[in-house]
Amino acid sequence: MANIAIIGSGRISNGLAPGWLAAGHNVTIGSRDPSGVEAPDGATITSQSESLRNADVVAIAIPYGNVEGFARDNxxxxxGKVVIDASNPMRGLVNVGISGAQVTANAIGEGARVVAAFKATFFNTLTEPVGPSGQRRDVWFAGEDEAAREITAGLIADLGFRPIDCGGMENTICLDLLVPLVIELNGRAGGERVISFSVLDHPDTTG
Ligand SMILES: NC(=O)c1ccc[n+]([C@@H]2O[C@H](COP(=O)([O-])OP(=O)(O)OC[C@H]3O[C@@H](n4cnc5c(N)ncnc54)[C@H](OP(=O)(O)O)[C@@H]3O)[C@@H](O)[C@H]2O)c1
Structure with missing residues (x-):
């Protein structure tokens, strides 16, 4: 059982919280305005900084433009905590050749354990890990710290997804680059946000 802080109370936060709660984790939502937010059943809601106090794992679910400042301030x-960064820089960052997760890790500095995950997972599929085709959806993730990746894999599996370990920090930019592509594909597929990427014939280590 992990103590998970989810930063932000929007769509991604609301998609992640129920599954982690159902799996037996403690979930605390860190909000800029806790009084204005209704916490999902079973979750605690508090300020961003307070939510970090007892957390083992921190999932960042705020707009990309605010992540670096949040990471620096906190x-x-x-x-030392596992930081799952779901924020999407979109096309803005690609030209400078550094991923969003790397920016977050740099802002935390020495001891950062950032894992990029959920980047190309549409928020509405977070509670539907099995797609309309009946296939279990993948969540691809990458980050420098192997133990942090293992913990992230477990949390992805707890939501019902198939975790796909994409390796070290150098590959996080690939995950960022998939996001404009999945948005384009979604538009071409009718815009219902039910599509997701899958690796064929990849061993499923979580059953
Ligand atoms: N939507 C998707 O399908 C999707 C998929 C994958 C990844 N992502 C990424 O996940 C992140 C969250 O997306 P979302 O769709 O959940 O967004 P959202 O519904 O707009 O929620 C974002 C939350 O972040 C907080 N927030 C808003 N403005 C902020 C600011 N200026 N500074 C700090 N916190 C702020 C708010 O929570 P409080 O008011 O409680 O602080 C808000 O509820 C984004 O970086 C996005 O790129 C989204």
Whole structure:
């Protein structure tokens, strides 16, 4: 059982919280305005900084443009924790050749354990890990710290998805680049946000 802080109370936060709660984890939502947010059943809602206090794992689910500042302001609290970064830089960052997860890790500094995950997972599929075709959806993730990736894999499996370990930090930019592509494909497929990427014939380590 992990103590998970989810930063942000929007669509991704609301998609992640129920599955992690159902799997027996403690979930605390960190919001800029806790009084204005209704927490999902079983979750606690508090300020961003307070949510970090007892967390083992921190899932970042706020707009990309605010992540670096959040990570810098809370670097001491984030250091050593598994930080799952779901934020999407979209096309903005690609030209400078550095991933969003790397920016987050740099802002935390020494001891950062950032894993990029859920980047190309549409929020509405977070509670539907099995797609309309009956196939279990993949969540691809990458990050420098192998133990942090293992913990992330377990949390992805707890939501019902198939975790796909994409390796080290150097591959996080690939995950960022998939996002404009999945949005384009979604538009071409009718815009219902039910599509997701899958690796064929990849061993499923979680059953
Ligand atoms: N939507 C998707 O399908 C999807 C898929 C994969 C990844 N993502 C990424 O996940 C992140 C969250 O997306 P979302 O769809 O959940 O967005 P959202 O519904 O707009 O929710 C974002 C939450 O972030 C907080 N927030 C808003 N403005 C902020 C600011 N200026 N500074 C700090 N916090 C702020 C708010 O929570 P509080 O008011 O409680 O602080 C808000 O509820 C984004 O980076 C997005 O790129 C989204």
């Amino acid at each position: 670097a001491d609290a984030l250091r």
